[in-house]
Structures are given as C-alpha cells and as structure tokens.
Amino acid sequence: MKIDEAREVRTTCPYCGVGCGVLAKVAADGEITVRGDPDHPANFGRLCSKGSALAETIDLDGRLLYPEIHGRRTGWDEALDLVASTFSRTIAEHGSDAVAFYVSGQLLTEDYYVANKLMKGFIGSANIDTNSRLCMASSVAGHRRAFGSDTVPGSYEDLELADLIVLVGSNLAWCHPVLYQRIAAAREKRPEMKVVLIDPRRTMTSDLADMHLAIAPDGDVALFTGLLAYLGKNDALDRAYIAAHTTGFEGATTASALDLAGIAAATGLGEDELVRFYSLFAATAKTVTVYSQGVNQSSSGTDKVNAIINCHLATGRIGKPGTGPFSVTGQPNAMGGREVGGLANMLAAHMEIENPEHRGRVQRFWSAPAIAEKPGLKAVEMFQAVADGRIRALWIMATNPVDSMPDADAVEAAIKACPFVVVSDVLAMTDTVRHAHVRLPAAAWGEKDGSVTNSERRISRQRAFLPVPGEARADWWIIAEVAKRMGIAEAFSYASPAAIFAEHAALSAFENDGARDFDIGAYAGVDAETYEELAPFQWPAPASPSPSRGGSARALSEAKQAGRGGVRGASPPPPRLSRLAAQSSLADPPLKGEGIRFFANGGYYTPDRKARFIAIHPTAHNRTSPDYPLILNTGRVRDHWHTMTRTGKSQRLSQHMAEPFVEIHPADAQHFGIGDADIVRVSTVHGEVLVRALVTARQRSGSIFVPMHWTDQFSARARVDALVAPITDAISGQPASKNIAARVERFAAAAFGFAVLAERPASIDADYWSLARCAAGWRLEFALEAGRDWTAFAASLFGADALGETLAYHDVAGGHYRFARFAGSRLAGALYLAPKPVAVSRSWAVEQLSADHANRRGRLAIVAGRPGGNAVDRGAVVCSCFGVGANQIADAVRGGCVSVEAIGATLHAGTNCGSCRAEIRTIIEARRLQAAE
Known part of the structure; x- marks a missing residue:
C-alpha cells in the first residue's frame, strides 16, 4: 500500500475487554507499526504481547475477499438477495422464531445495534444471541438481580487505589495483562497493598499474590457466603449503608448453614486459610473483588456473582474510590453488545425484554412493526434448536461456534444439517465457515470503523487505517443491505457508522431522565465530524438538563475538541456531565483521569432504588465418577486469542505455547502413567482430544487444564470444547466450562516427531499433530501410533515434487531418523523422529529457516538438531x-x-x-x- 505521507491513527485493540488504546502508524511505504496510546485512560501506553503484535496479523493471507454461494464466487447482489429471500421465506413458512442470528463480541457496537434492531424490532424474534453468552452472561444476571441493571459500578483506577484486591477465577496476568501491570505498578508505589488470588490453578497471576487460595472447582459460593457470615459475626458490616440502600440482608445472611468446617470441606481450603482471608477482607475498607471466567463459566455462576456482590453491599464497599465488585470481560466489545441488547434476553439500551413498558418504548423509538415479546434462545439452546429443526435459517457473524461452543461436535453436526447457514467473517476457512451455504466477506480490524466499550464502561473508537480489501464490507452495511432486501429499507438507510451511533445514543436517552443506567444522550446529535474526533469517554454521559434527541450542544462541542480526526494529537477528557449526581446518585463529574462510579449513595435501578441482597444456598457440584475421576478446566494462554483466527497469523505469538497441552499435577501424572511431554488422550462422555502433557505442581491435584484455542486448522484433535457438556447456569444460560468430569490416558505413540518447514504441508498423516507459524515458515509437532515409511513421510511434508538436496540420518535399531531438505542455500524443511519426545532445540531449528546454508559442512548441524561450536540455543x-x-x-x-x-x-x-x-x-x-x- 502506497500513501502520500505517514500518519498515526488512534484506534482500540481488538482483543480482551481491557480496551487498550492503540496508535497505528502507517508509513509512507505502507508499513504498519503499532504502539500503545499513552493518552488512552485504559492503558496509558501499555500493550500486552498480543496487542504489541497486531501489525503481524493484518495481512491478507487466508482472507475471505468475495461473497460465495456454495463455494462459488459471486457478487454482493446475488448473495444478499439469497440471504434476504431465504430468511423472508423461512419466516413466512415457519414463523419468526425459525430464524436466528449468532453474533460476537468481535463486532463493533454499530454492527451489534443494527443486527439487534433487525431481529428484535423487524423480524420480531429475540433469537439473537452472542458468544459473549459464553464469557459474561452470569455477571449480567448477577448485576440485574442485585442492582436492577447491568451496571459495572467502578473504574480501573479503583484497582490502583484499593488496599486489597481479591482476584477470583481470573488469570489477570495472561488474560488481562495490562490491568495486571497497572496493579503491579501501583503495588510498587504502595507495597502495603495486598493481593489474594482465588483459583484452583497456581497461575502466573500468583506471582503478584500475597495469598493463593487453591479453591476446589465451584467452591466460590460457599467461600463468599461464609465470608458474609464472618463479616456479620465480627462486626465488619456497614449497617448504615445496609439500612439506607439495600433490602434482603437478613435472608442472605441466614441462607448458608455451613460452619467453618463445612466451608473448608466445600472449598477444599484449610480453616486457617479461610480465617486469614476473611479477617483480611473484614479489616480492609478499600477492597476490590475482580472476577472473570472462573466465576462466570459455571452452572452456579450467577449465584457466585451475587455471593461476591453481597459481601460488598454488606460492607458499603461499592461506588467509592478503591472499592467494588468488578467483572472484567473477555472480549473487546462484550460490554457494547450488552448496551445494544445483543443478548437474547435483553433489549437495547439496557432495557428489559420482559417489561412491556420497555418493549413499547423501544418499538415506538424504532417505529418497528413488531417487537420481540419474550426472550429468545440463549446460545446453547439456539444450537440445540438448530439441531432439532426449530431453527431453519442461521446467520453467524464474526465467531467460530464449531470450536467455541460446548458440546462442539454436536454444534458442528447441527450447523452441517441446517437448511440454510450464512457466515459473515474475515477468514475464508475456519471450522465454522467451511459449513456455510453463503459466505460474506467482512472488514477486519484496521479496516473497520466504529466503537467498542471496555470493562469499565469506557467507549472508544476503532478507526480504520487500512483500505478494505477485495469486496469485503462492514458488518453493519451487510446487515442493513439484507434488511433493505427484506422490505424494510427506511429503518436501515444508514450512511455511516456515525449515524448508527447517534441513533444508539438517542435511544439510550429516550424517555430516560435517570430511570436507566445506560445513558449517552450527550452524543445523540453526533455528526460525522464529531464522531471521527470522538475521544474515549465513560458512561453515563447524559444530555443537558432538558434531554432531547438532539443531545447536548456543550457535550458535543467539548467532544469535538478531542482527538482531531483520530490522528494523534491532544486527547482532553470527556465532557463534564453536570446531571450525573442527580440522575445516578453519583459523585461530582470526573476530572481527567478520574473514573465515574455508581452507587456510593445508593440510587440503584430497582423499583425502590435499593440494592437487593440475594439469599444463596451453597450446593455441591461433584461431577466426577470412577470412569471420569478428574475435573477438566478450560481457558486461555498468554499469547493466543480465542480460536487463533488472528493470533495464529503471528509467528512470535505462536512460539510461547506452540501446541495444545494438558496441565496435570505430578501425583496424577504418576497415577495415570503419564510422563512430561507424553501425548495424552483427554476424554469426557462427549468426546476426546489428544494433547501434550505438561506436568506441573501449579495444577491442583484432581484437576486438569486444557486451553481452548486450538482448532482443526492448527491441530489434529484438540478442539477441547467438544469435551464440554452443554450444562448451563439456570439463570444466565452461561455454559459451565470450568468443571467437566474427564479422564486421561497416555497415548501409546510408536514415534514422535518435530519438523520445521518453509511451506505449510498440504496434509499431515499423523494421529497427533500441531502446526504453528514460525519465522520464515511453520513448526510441526506430531506423534504416531504406528510407524511409517519415513522417507515417504518426509517427502509428503517437504513436498514430493520439490527440487533440492536431501540429507538424511537413520538409526533403524534405535528408531531415530532425521532429514533435511535444501532448496539452493535455503532450508526447505528439517524432520526429526524418535521413539520418545524428540530432543531437538526447537528455537534453534526454527531459526535455520531464515539462515543461509551455502556452507555445505554447516548443513550437518541441522541433521544433528543442535547448534555447533559457539552457536546459541535460546531455549523455549x-x-x-x-x-x-x-x-x-x-x-x-x-x-x-x-x-x-x-x-x-x-x-x-x-x-x-x-x-x-x-x-x-x-x-x-x-x-x-x-x-x-
């Protein structure tokens, strides 16, 4: 890409819910570099490893660039006409609930808004759900039960102001690294700050912890109901706050009949550990409890959330600097999806689908012919309905449910059997895209233009700095064009994302006047210029004292001074919002760097404006059996993201964890006859995977951990969500992905192998394999149950028709074979085979793909598999x-x-x-x- 002059564009990272600001620099020769935005209030210039490598993920390799019907390239008109006519015909013949959208936290708010409006307001069904159901639905349900609204009370700065941070089910160091670094930096300044980690695994986050409570899976409800009882017995309650701003306290405190010994049994913790934690919490007024997937991804996830919130309400530790329960989300726009009603059981602007007044309000605002009258099918239910034929037309947007949904094999079978499947995505080949009847090319990060909301309610812009390639289009445009072809053009005649954002903001303020938490009415009159210049701001941001759909002139004027077209420049704070105190019982509007908080003085969004304590009874979740004696926990690794559709493109992000693995405690490994680096079959009643053994005392005995990133694109049999049961929380519908009964057994491999290859092999004839990008090519790990003709096997990896010289070493008696193929002075591939896990310097072998090998004598070192002389082996x-x-x-x-x-x-x-x-x-x-x- 050639441009006239270099420029640096302010945008937002597309990974986790921290919502870091990014400066994308486009050089005159088209080279892209990224760095953290020092002025963005989420990260102040920090980026994690994934964010730092964003420029390595924006190439066009593997991109879906043109619409396709049944694998045939077509034009947009034919593709969109087919989608619109098929959805319309399905609705006419089978009713509005026979169609569904499955959307994603990778969508921008504007995309989400248009999809939700089409499904709930014009199709008239609530069958739109999001992959955010898999990561934070229990937080939404817990907030709504306690606060009357899905409100995150605090701000990131509370993590730096707290004297105690309790991390529950959150591997912050790997999953939200910038927040982890903010805490670490604050602690260096205030060493008296304490951190408690509550997690079955001793994750890398424990490096920061003063106390690690290796809790039993799903022991959180017992732990926090016990804490609530302890606070009452030890005079650590804020009785004035309880009396003035809450209801239901007595019922909540009497719900748990467990004594300290009972709590210890339910949590797997020692009584002394419990007392130390409880006493620390009781004595520390400025406490923030951060929780994530370890809490949410549970069949009791909503109860866990409310057990945590109960403790903060009881101590009045909410809405004040350095206090509060804090849900951190997994995706860049999970919050934005919540704001526009992307969940099947919500309406736009945080309104309730069960509330007829809210339904009427949204219908009037949209001038919609109908409005969904009941919650739609949540994610697990949705794909079950696809399987049994209730849903006959499905549109999947920006997500990969064949890999990410529980019982993933059943989900894949349902999608394959569905009469009509549309997928709009960035890549031409994912495990989900391959089953689509219609494939629609969507714009990717760097090409998209819109907004996202992070975990602290801060709305930031994602700005385009790359041209949109091929015939790819913005998601909102694709959805609006289908709507027009369904005969509803007027309501979807958007000219730009700015127009959608203005409508979204106007709906948030419509008939609000402080009755609802989500209000960004100050931006209801935003025009294209102001939208382009929009600086990050935290909601609520209501309009002037006389709210109208025109918005606040002062707020817009102040917003126009920020950002200067997204090109790097001054970034003043968001507008001062004078009505916040009146509308939301908040403190004075924030100055630069200060966060907006809710509920310090009550003002909840329940009918009586009081928070509700929720009475919770601890229940056992023992799912193991003699056949499946272990608990499987799934989650993320440091450098990869979801199903690797983006991070899998970066060679450096693929080196830290290059293959799927199972963490297993040494005692369990010994019991099951598993050695470090063995291949292990992990199985449940739903399926099995083959992964590498990582024996570590960081893993709780009786439990195992397998990451969720690997797909059929990168490994032979490692789609771990195929093992996860479709068990969900009864209130939130969120799947239980952290407590699955499983078993392990050593895979009896006859041979193990490692290879580095300049080109991706067309096929890999191995029982276990894992492929990852590396510098100048690919690295491959594999294992086989039976031997092969190794010369033919090497040729299949290197390419049978490839020209060049091959060096080989064979130790037939010992079972060691090595091959190296050269094309001129470059290494085309090296292959190492052994009867045990191959002892080869991986990092050194990878580097040989980039080296010059004109010296023929030096080529022998490659066959040897280790550097010669004084060459350096960096190690993993x-x-x-x-x-x-x-x-x-x-x-x-x-x-x-x-x-x-x-x-x-x-x-x-x-x-x-x-x-x-x-x-x-x-x-x-x-x-x-x-x-x-």
Whole structure:
C-alpha cells in the first residue's frame, strides 16, 4: 500500500475487554507499526504481547475477499438477495422464531445495534444471541438481580487505589495483562497493598499474590457466603449503608448453614486459610473483588456473582474510590453488545425484554412493526434448536461456534444439517465457515470503523487505517443491505457508522431522565465530524438538563475538541456531565483521569432504588465418577486469542505455547502413567482430544487444564470444547466450562516427531499433530501410533515434487531418523523422529529457516538438531516481544542477574508488555534453588 505521507491513527485493540488504546502508524511505504496510546485512560501506553503484535496479523493471507454461494464466487447482489429471500421465506413458512442470528463480541457496537434492531424490532424474534453468552452472561444476571441493571459500578483506577484486591477465577496476568501491570505498578508505589488470588490453578497471576487460595472447582459460593457470615459475626458490616440502600440482608445472611468446617470441606481450603482471608477482607475498607471466567463459566455462576456482590453491599464497599465488585470481560466489545441488547434476553439500551413498558418504548423509538415479546434462545439452546429443526435459517457473524461452543461436535453436526447457514467473517476457512451455504466477506480490524466499550464502561473508537480489501464490507452495511432486501429499507438507510451511533445514543436517552443506567444522550446529535474526533469517554454521559434527541450542544462541542480526526494529537477528557449526581446518585463529574462510579449513595435501578441482597444456598457440584475421576478446566494462554483466527497469523505469538497441552499435577501424572511431554488422550462422555502433557505442581491435584484455542486448522484433535457438556447456569444460560468430569490416558505413540518447514504441508498423516507459524515458515509437532515409511513421510511434508538436496540420518535399531531438505542455500524443511519426545532445540531449528546454508559442512548441524561450536540455543521462548528464551534467562541468572529488573536491563525481556515477568521470576527462583542445593 502506497500513501502520500505517514500518519498515526488512534484506534482500540481488538482483543480482551481491557480496551487498550492503540496508535497505528502507517508509513509512507505502507508499513504498519503499532504502539500503545499513552493518552488512552485504559492503558496509558501499555500493550500486552498480543496487542504489541497486531501489525503481524493484518495481512491478507487466508482472507475471505468475495461473497460465495456454495463455494462459488459471486457478487454482493446475488448473495444478499439469497440471504434476504431465504430468511423472508423461512419466516413466512415457519414463523419468526425459525430464524436466528449468532453474533460476537468481535463486532463493533454499530454492527451489534443494527443486527439487534433487525431481529428484535423487524423480524420480531429475540433469537439473537452472542458468544459473549459464553464469557459474561452470569455477571449480567448477577448485576440485574442485585442492582436492577447491568451496571459495572467502578473504574480501573479503583484497582490502583484499593488496599486489597481479591482476584477470583481470573488469570489477570495472561488474560488481562495490562490491568495486571497497572496493579503491579501501583503495588510498587504502595507495597502495603495486598493481593489474594482465588483459583484452583497456581497461575502466573500468583506471582503478584500475597495469598493463593487453591479453591476446589465451584467452591466460590460457599467461600463468599461464609465470608458474609464472618463479616456479620465480627462486626465488619456497614449497617448504615445496609439500612439506607439495600433490602434482603437478613435472608442472605441466614441462607448458608455451613460452619467453618463445612466451608473448608466445600472449598477444599484449610480453616486457617479461610480465617486469614476473611479477617483480611473484614479489616480492609478499600477492597476490590475482580472476577472473570472462573466465576462466570459455571452452572452456579450467577449465584457466585451475587455471593461476591453481597459481601460488598454488606460492607458499603461499592461506588467509592478503591472499592467494588468488578467483572472484567473477555472480549473487546462484550460490554457494547450488552448496551445494544445483543443478548437474547435483553433489549437495547439496557432495557428489559420482559417489561412491556420497555418493549413499547423501544418499538415506538424504532417505529418497528413488531417487537420481540419474550426472550429468545440463549446460545446453547439456539444450537440445540438448530439441531432439532426449530431453527431453519442461521446467520453467524464474526465467531467460530464449531470450536467455541460446548458440546462442539454436536454444534458442528447441527450447523452441517441446517437448511440454510450464512457466515459473515474475515477468514475464508475456519471450522465454522467451511459449513456455510453463503459466505460474506467482512472488514477486519484496521479496516473497520466504529466503537467498542471496555470493562469499565469506557467507549472508544476503532478507526480504520487500512483500505478494505477485495469486496469485503462492514458488518453493519451487510446487515442493513439484507434488511433493505427484506422490505424494510427506511429503518436501515444508514450512511455511516456515525449515524448508527447517534441513533444508539438517542435511544439510550429516550424517555430516560435517570430511570436507566445506560445513558449517552450527550452524543445523540453526533455528526460525522464529531464522531471521527470522538475521544474515549465513560458512561453515563447524559444530555443537558432538558434531554432531547438532539443531545447536548456543550457535550458535543467539548467532544469535538478531542482527538482531531483520530490522528494523534491532544486527547482532553470527556465532557463534564453536570446531571450525573442527580440522575445516578453519583459523585461530582470526573476530572481527567478520574473514573465515574455508581452507587456510593445508593440510587440503584430497582423499583425502590435499593440494592437487593440475594439469599444463596451453597450446593455441591461433584461431577466426577470412577470412569471420569478428574475435573477438566478450560481457558486461555498468554499469547493466543480465542480460536487463533488472528493470533495464529503471528509467528512470535505462536512460539510461547506452540501446541495444545494438558496441565496435570505430578501425583496424577504418576497415577495415570503419564510422563512430561507424553501425548495424552483427554476424554469426557462427549468426546476426546489428544494433547501434550505438561506436568506441573501449579495444577491442583484432581484437576486438569486444557486451553481452548486450538482448532482443526492448527491441530489434529484438540478442539477441547467438544469435551464440554452443554450444562448451563439456570439463570444466565452461561455454559459451565470450568468443571467437566474427564479422564486421561497416555497415548501409546510408536514415534514422535518435530519438523520445521518453509511451506505449510498440504496434509499431515499423523494421529497427533500441531502446526504453528514460525519465522520464515511453520513448526510441526506430531506423534504416531504406528510407524511409517519415513522417507515417504518426509517427502509428503517437504513436498514430493520439490527440487533440492536431501540429507538424511537413520538409526533403524534405535528408531531415530532425521532429514533435511535444501532448496539452493535455503532450508526447505528439517524432520526429526524418535521413539520418545524428540530432543531437538526447537528455537534453534526454527531459526535455520531464515539462515543461509551455502556452507555445505554447516548443513550437518541441522541433521544433528543442535547448534555447533559457539552457536546459541535460546531455549523455549519466554518473552515474545523480544524473542528471549529460557536458556538465555538462565544464563543471565548464572551471570549475576538475580531480579526481573536485572534481566530486563540485560536482555530487554519483560520491558515491553510485561506479560512474561512472572515467568522470568519463576526461572530466577528455580536457578536460585538449584544453586542452594
């Protein structure tokens, strides 16, 4: 891409719910670089490893660039006409509930809004749900039960102001690294700050923790109902707040009959651990409880959320600086989806689908012919309805349910059997796209233009800095064009995302006047210029004292001073909002850097404006049996994202964890005859996967962990959500992905292999394999149950028709085989086979794909699989940002670097995003222990 001059565009990261500001620099020659936006109030210039590598994920390799019908390229008119006519015909023949949209937190708010409006207001069904159902639906349900609204009370700065942070089911260091770094930086300034980690696994987040409570799976309700009882018995309640601003306290405190011994049994914790945690919580007024998927992804997730909220209400620790329950979301726009009613059981602007007054209001605002009168099918129910034929036309947008839904094999079978499936996505081949009748090419990050909302209610702009390739289009445009072809053009005649955002803001203020939490009426009159210049702002942002659909002239004037067209410049604070105190019982409007908080003085969104304590009874969730004696927990790794459709493009993000694995405690590994680096079959009643064994004492005995990222595009049999039962929380509908009964067994491999390849192989004839990008090519791990003709096997990987010289080493008796193929002076591929996991320097072998091998003698080192002479073996990559390996860090420790800071000064590791600092400290401690022995 050639442009006239370099420019730097303000945008927002497309990964987790932290919502970091990004500066994307487009050089005159078209080269793209990214860095953190120092003025963005979410990250102040920090980025994690994934955000730092964004420029490596924007190539067109594998992109879906043109509409397709049954695999045939077509034009937009034919594709859109087919979608519109098929949906219309299905509705006419089978009713509005026979169609459904499954959408995504990867959509921008404007996309989400248009999809929700079409389904709920004009099709007249609520069968629109989102993959955010899988990550934060229980938080929504818990907020609504307690507060009367889906309101996150606090702001990120509360994490820096708190004296105690309780992290529950949140591996913040890997899943929300910038928030972790903000806490770490605050603690360096205030060492008296305490951190408690509550998690069955000793994750890298434990590096920051003063106390790690290795709680039993689903023990959280017992833990926090016990805490509530402890607070009452030890005079640690804010009785004035309870009396003035809450109801139901007595019922909540008497719900749990467990004594300390009973809580210990239910949580798997010692009584002394419980007392230490309870007493610390009771004594610390400024406490924030951060919770994430370990709480939400449970059949009792909503009860867990309310058990946590109960403790904050009881102590009045809400809405004040440094206090509050804090749900951190998993996707960049999970919050934006909640705001526009992207969930099947919500209406736009945080209105309730069960409330006839709210339904009437939204219908009048939209001038819609109908409005959905009941909640639609939540995600798990939706795909069950696809399977049994109730849903006959399905549109999937920006998500990959064949990999991410529980009981994923059944979901895939349902999609394959559905009469009509539309997928609008960025990539031409995902495990879901391959089953679509119609494929619609969507714009990707860097090409899209719109807004997102992060976990602290801060709305930021995602701005385009790349041209839209091929015939790809914005999601909102695709949806609006289908709506027009369904005969509802007037309501969907949007000219730009700015027009959609203005309508969204106007609906938030429509007949509101402080009755609802979500109000951004100050932006209801936003025009294209102001929208382009929009600086990040936190809601609520109501209009002037006389609200109207025209918005506040003052707010818009102040907003126009911010950002200057998205090109880097001054970034003043969002508008001062004078009506906040009156509307929401908030403190004075924030100054720059200060967050907006809810509920310090009550003002909840229940009919009596009081919060509700929820009476919760701890229940057991023992799902194990003699056949399935272990608990499977699923989650994320540090450098990958969801199903790797983006991060899988980056070679450096693929080096830290290059293949799927199972974490297993040493005692369990010994019991089941599993050694480190063995291939393991993990199975449940729903399916099985093959993954690499990672034996570690960080894993709780009796439990195992398998990451959720690997798909059929990157591994043979590692779609772990195929193992997850479709068990959901009865209130929220969120699946229980952290407590699955499972078993493990060693896969009896006859041979193990490792290869580096300049080109991706067309096929891989192995029982287990995992493929990852690396510098100048691909790296491949594999294992086979039976041997092969290894010469033919090597040819299949290298390409049978490829020209060049092949060097080989065969130890038939020992079962060791090695091949190296050269094309001129470049390495086309190297293959290593052994009867046990291959002992080859992976990082060194990967580097050989980029090296020049004109010296024929030096080629023998590649066959040997290790550097010769004084060549350096970096070891497994620890710091993705600078490519620093474990061996380099260990060597630096031996050379006198005995702190993370010293390692950073010597190797730069840990000095960029900081996500690897906990691992660096682990290596330092391990070297110290070895030296002391």
